[in-house]
Amino acid sequence: MKFKYYLFLAKKSFFHKKINIINVLLLAISMTIIVFAFSFSKTFNNIIENQISGNINSHILLIPNHSSTVNLSDVDNISFLTDFSFYIKYVQNENDEDISLIGVPSNYLKISSGKNFSDVTDKQVMICPSRFYLGSDSEVYDEAFLENIQDGKKYVNKSMHLLTQNYDKEYKIIGTYDVNKYTYGEFNVCFTRQSNIVDISNSELEYLKNECDSEKQNCEDISLSNTTVVIVDDVKKIDETKRQIEQKGYIVRYMSEVDTNFLNAITIVLLLLTSIILVVCFIIMILYNNKKVEYNKKNNLIYKAMGYDNKTLIKVNYLEVFILSIISELLCITFCFVIYKIISQNFAVDIKTGFQIYISYLAFIVGFVISLCVSILTVYLSINNNKNTLIEELSDGEI
Amino acid sequence: MLTSLLVIRSVNMSAIKIENIKKEYKLKKQSIFALDNISYDFEYGKMYAIMGHSGSGKTTLIQCLGTLDNVTEGKVFIENEDVFKMSPAKRNTIRNSKIGFIFQNYYLNNTMRAYENVMLPMLINKKFKKSNIKDIAIDTLKDLGLSERITHYPKELSGGEQQRVAIARAIVNNPKIILADEPVANLDEENEKFVLQKLKEMAQNGKCVIVVSHNPEIKKYADVIIDMKRGKFLDNEI
Structure with missing residues (x-):
């Protein structure tokens, strides 16, 4: 038929x-x-x-009471180490908008547009999220909040002043990372070179010491944090990494406990x-x-x-x-x-x-x-x- | 004269021959013979009326003659070929090209127009591979007085008109055998006469027409009347 x-x-x-x-x-x-x-x-x-996997906090192990000079060279799955004081800083820009700044090694971050740290020689540079919220109250979650979301690419090659106690420097945004892939539980988390975080920490410490001195208080307790931050590569192997560090006699805690x-x-x-x-x-x-x-x-x-x-x-x-x-x-x-x-x-x-x-x-x-x-x-x-x-x-x- | 003899011989050739056929239905505690050891020779050029009460086996017989159902015992020959020894494909071909069915309830496809219903048997017939089957279907309907109803759906037709469409469908392939199961049971007098007359004409034109009916009117048209009771033929009348 x-x-x-x-x-x-x-x-x-x-x-x-x-x-x-x-x-x-x-x-x-x-x-x-x-x-x-x-x-x-x-x-x-x-x-x-x-x-x-996309949240850096899930990749972090903390070793309290030890500086980052701990020897973990033979432990698997470690991306980098730093002191907690040199890990994250909360700053404002010239418009009083909050920015969280995390210090990472040169090619730690995968960018979605612009350049990475290794592509430039400037020191005060940062890589920021593909979507920025630049409002005064980042906790308010309403219509106005959604309207204030900006396309992060607009900020590439632009500069902003970052301010905290005793610190005011101009930073240039050189690239963005995909905020859908990397989440940090906070807004406006930008990454910069680790040395910048060290500078900010030292400025803060100096400020606190000066304040303490001027008020004639006991300033001996003012110091940088004495906790090592260990960032692992593969979050699925974080338990094994923790176990290896503990075998060296250290007490290790998760930064963000994930109930697998x-x-x-x-x-x-x-x-x-x-x-x-x-x-x-x-x-x-x-x-x-x-x-x-x-x-x-x-x-x-x-x-x-x-x-x-x-x-x-x-x-x-x-x-x-x-x-x-x-x-x-x-x-x-x-x-x-x-x-x-x-x-x-x-x-x-x-x-x-x-x-x-x-x-x-x-x-x-x-x-x-x-x-x-x-x-x-x-x-x-x-x-x-x-x-x-x-x-x-x-x-x-x-x- | 020789030509006449040849015509007479072909007209009286056996269309369907049944030998000692039985059809048994097995129930839980007993068996019932719907057909009980029947033998007969149905010839071309005649109209046969098989009559009997409900349950006499008439419908079962016509199903077996048309190869729609198997027999439990015995043989059925169509033009001297044992149909139940054929392959299913060959039986399908015989049903399509040599047999035309007409049912009491017409069984038209309600989703198709009148001419589309008539086209159905031609769709699978290789004889019409290069023909315009739509035109043939329309012509067949016109011959049956349905020129005004060609594009109507069955629900738009009266009972008589539906049965005419069913007849058109049955004869469009020009089969040599027509099997009709209570073809006039649901028709008014006028349509009844029309259908029976048409069947008579088909027989006169050389076809073997077998009609199952309990309507006594058919006796006026049939060449042979066969009474059935409890699966057996009782007697013949000419």
Whole structure:
């Protein structure tokens, strides 16, 4: 039989039955649920990725009561060491806007635009986030806050004065890092050379000592922190690194305690939830297919009376389910787009944590393939296993 | 004269021959024979009326004659070929090209227009591979008095018109055998006469027409009347 006749029979079977409207909706909803289940998992995994792997605080071990002269050369997975005083400083710019400054080695940071420290010779340079919040109150999380978010790229090659006690220097922003990938739980975290942090620390110390002297107090206690900050490369191996340092006799603490058991449990729960949703959708698709095939049974038997064989009928039905799956997929994409727009408007990207909703595009393919495979299998089994005779099947005049 | 003899011979050739056929249905505690050891020769050029009460086996018989169902025992020959020894593909071809079915309830496809229903048997018939099957379908409907109803859907047609479409569908492939199961049961008098007359004409044109019915009106049209009871043929009348 010519292909155009197959298409003719499939189109007639599909487009003229009201039941197919329900079938299309049911299938589209099943596919949409699959997409959202996958997307939810992907979003959560990305949160974990950003919050943990992308968060420098998760990479930090602290060795209290020891300066950074501790010998850890034979410990694996260490990116760099520094004294806590020379790790992070909280400064303001000339507009009284807060900036957190972290000192890192030259090529520690992956930049998203501009230059890295090793590309320039200037000392007072910094790499800042791809999205800046330059408002006075960084804790207020409202409409005004969102409006104040600036594109970090606008600040590349611009300068700002950084001020703290006894310190005022002009810094040039030479590049940006992707704030979705690196999160620090704070706004406006910029990175600079470690030597700058040392300078700021020493300035602060000098200021405090002068203040103390002028008030004629006991100034002996004023000193820099005596804690070593160890930054590890791979956050997944941080426990092993901690163990190796402890074996040398040091007491080691996490800067940011990550309950990996809890996170693993959440991941497993999400995986189970996604699997259950997949199975439920699978069952819905099988049930819908059985109903559809029941509906087509009489039709198929009349065709057999005219001399149509199983092979021809199967092909016609395959074409029909293919049309059905395509239309359902398009509807699913529309549903997902609309729902995503609604959700995105209500849960704007969280500048602070880098939270973002992700759509799993793979899920569209998975949903379509599952729908098609289930439909094809049900059609094949139903037509080949239908042993009823024409008279047994036909009880009224309609097909 | 020789030509006439040849015509007479082909007209009286066996279309369907059944030998000792039985059809058994096994229930939980007993078996029922819907067809019980029937033998008969159905010839071309005749209209057969198979009559009997409900449950006599008429419908089962017509299903077996049309290869829609197997027999438990016995043989069914269509033009001297044992149909149940053929491959399923060959049986499909025979159903498509040599047999036309007409049912009591028409069984038209409600999603298709009248001419599209008539086109259905031609879609899989290689004979019409290069033909304009739409035109053939329309012409067949016109021959049955349905020129005004060609593009209508079955729901827009009366019972009589639907049965005419069903007849058109059954004969569009020009089959040699017509099997009709209660073709006039749902029709009014006028349409009943029309359908029965058409079937008679088909028989006169050389086809083997077998009609199952309990309507006594058919006796006026049939060449052979066969009574059935409890799966057996009772007697013949000409």
